[in-house]
Amino acid sequence: MVRAIRPPNPSYTNAQVAGFYFHPCRDQDDEVILENFRCRCGTVRKQTNRNGYSNLMQHVLREHPDYEVVMLEDTAVQTGSILNSIRHSSQNLFGWMVWIVQCNLPLSFCESREARRFSNLEPISEERLRAGMDGVVMAVECSIASELPASFGIMLDGWTHASEYYVAVFACYEVNGSLNTPLLSMAPLLNEANDDLSAESHLDFLATMLPRDFGVQLVQCRFIVGDNCSVNRRLATGSCGLREPSAKPGCSRRRGSARR
Helix, strand or coil: CCCCCCCCCCCHHHHHHHHHHEEEECCCCCEEEEEEEEEECCCEECCCCCCCHHHHHHHHHHHHCHHHHHHHHCCCHHCCCCCHHHHHHHHHHHHHHHHHCCCCCCHHHHHCCCHHHHCCCCCCCCCHHHHHHHHHHHHHHHHHHHHHCCCCCEEEEEEEECCCEEEEEEEEEEEECCCEEEEEEEEEEECCCCCCCCHHHHHHHHHHHHHHHHHEEEEEEEEECCCCEEEHHHHHCCCCCCCCCCCCCCCCCCCCEEEE
């Protein structure tokens, strides 16, 4: 008897692998033959509830050692579910990210003994979680950059929390006639000792962030939307060097101004 050796940290569960390669055998009347399964290669193996997937996995490990590559390259249509084409480690990482982000928990939560004790998610390190989140940010930035048009608008919203000033930047443009306002950035504005909250600092922030993260230039911005504070008025009228104004900023909050 060949003993199936389970590799450490498998990308797919035994259930996923067995479901991908094996299907129940049927008789001449198209009735399912209990505990008998046929592999894609034609081999028939027996699986009982007592033995689990061990007999099926022995065959896969011996005859299909490249099963991870095959399953990863297969499509969701052929596997029957998109989950069958997602690595188990990726699903586990996604579970931690959803839990921590949606519950507003610290990143170190994934390393706490209580979280690992009462969760069925596999343990991961804070470094692994942070790397996964960074990867998601880069993927989202690439997706937004791919649809940003040559001309777009910017919406600004600043606020102070615990003595820290933050500014949120939204793009504003149309895609197939529908308005899109994706969040481009939400970060503290004061990072250096000589930084301030002037219009020039906002301008420098935008001029650095847009080409670095989205591959566009500030000169492609055609209008700015914001409240009627002096900083936004200075940005909108172009007096800080952004553009020459053609319209004055509005007077009510969130009306902002348009510059053509």
